[in-house]
Amino acid sequence: MNIATTSDGQIMAGRVLNRGRLRERTLRTKLQRKNTPSAKRRLKKRRRKESRRARDINHKIAKHVVAEAERTGRGIALEELTGIRERVRLRKPQRATHSSWSFAQLGAFIAYKARKAGVPVVYVDPAYTSRTCAECGHIDKANRVSQAWFACRSCGFVDHADRNGSRNIRARAEALWRRGAQSTAPDPPPTPEGGTGRKRSTTTSGARCASPSL
Numbered sequence: 001m002n003i004a005t006t007s008d009g010q011i012m013a014g015r016v017l018n019r020g021r022l023r024e025r026t027l028r029t030k031l032q033r034k035n036t037p038s039a040k041r042r043l044k045k046r047r048r049k050e051s052r053r054a055r056d057i058n059h060k061i062a063k064h065v066v067a068e069a070e071r072t073g074r075g076i077a078l079e080e081l082t083g084i085r086e087r088v089r090l091r092k093p094q095r096a097t098h099s100s101w102s103f104a105q106l107g108a109f110i111a112y113k114a115r116k117a118g119v120p121v122v123y124v125d126p127a128y129t130s131r132t133c134a135e136c137g138h139i140d141k142a143n144r145v146s147q148a149w150f151a152c153r154s155c156g157f158v159d160h161a162d163r164n165g166s167r168n169i170r171a172r173a174e175a176l177w178r179r180g181a182q183s184t185a186p187d188p189p190p191t192p193e194g195g196t197g198r199k200r201s202t203t204t205s206g207a208r209c210a211s212p213s214l
Contacts, residue, residue, distance in 0.1 A: 004061050004106065005162035006068070007077075007170040012061050024050055054102060062109035066117055075120035077173030078107050079129075122181050124172040126165075133157055134167035 004012045024046065031043040069076050081103050114121045130150075132139045138154035145151045150164040157164075 002162055003057070003103075004065065005160075005166045006065065007163075007166040008068075009160075009163050009166075011160070011162060012064070055105065058102065058106040058109050061106060062113050065110055066113040066119055069114065069119045070117045075122065075173070075177065076110060076114050077169050078110060078121060078123050079126040079169060080123045081107060081126075120177075120182075122173050122176050124169055124176060126169065129165045129168040129172075130161060132164075132168050134159070134164045134171070 002011050006012075028043060028046060031039040031046075065076065111121050128139055131141055131143050133143060133150075133152035133155060135157040136152060136155040138152055140153050143150055143152050144161060146161070148161055149158070150161040151158045
């Protein structure tokens with residue numbers, strides 16, 4: 001499972017990170033079975049370490065996404081992730097990674113850094129973005145041939161599923177901005193000079209925070 005995908009086609013985190021988290025889960029399971037005072041201390045220590053690592057990765061991804069949007073003069077579109085854990089259906093090996101990753105934290109980091117940089121942010125409804133063809137707009141559950149790949153049953157368009165979904169997120173954001181939607185990023189603290197960062201035009205980019213199968 002990938003952590004974030006942009007509409008420019010860049011996929012962040014993923015396989016290497018998942019392998020590391022799988023090793024951590026295996027170790028935690030062993031420590032939990034031991035259930036000794038020493039094992040409990042080690043378990044607590046490893047949980048803190050993993051939390052710090054996830055936070056660091058989220059910070060780096062957010063920094064990169066915002067920097068790219070600022071460099072290219074575009075805004076950022078994010079999925080509205082409320083209720084994602086209840087909506088998303090994943091295969092058993094992917095459930096633990098998905099349920100344990102802080103997508104809300106990543107989205108908050110992106111929104112905060114974006115507002116501080118003067119980059120507009122908008123949240124869009126992600127419903128059916130994983131089933132919709134970014135080329136022709138055809139919606140079909142069968143379009144999602146696997147967790148990784150998208151193949152349109154109508155026009156034959158094939159792409160990585162997360163890239164296809166991120167393009168749909170971008171298209172929805174463009175529609176919102178054309179209707180006059182304002183940035184929903186939180187305000188940063190005032191600067192010593194009394195400002196809150198540079199203003200940015202609302203041209204669009206898409207950054208898909210999390211890549212669920214909907």
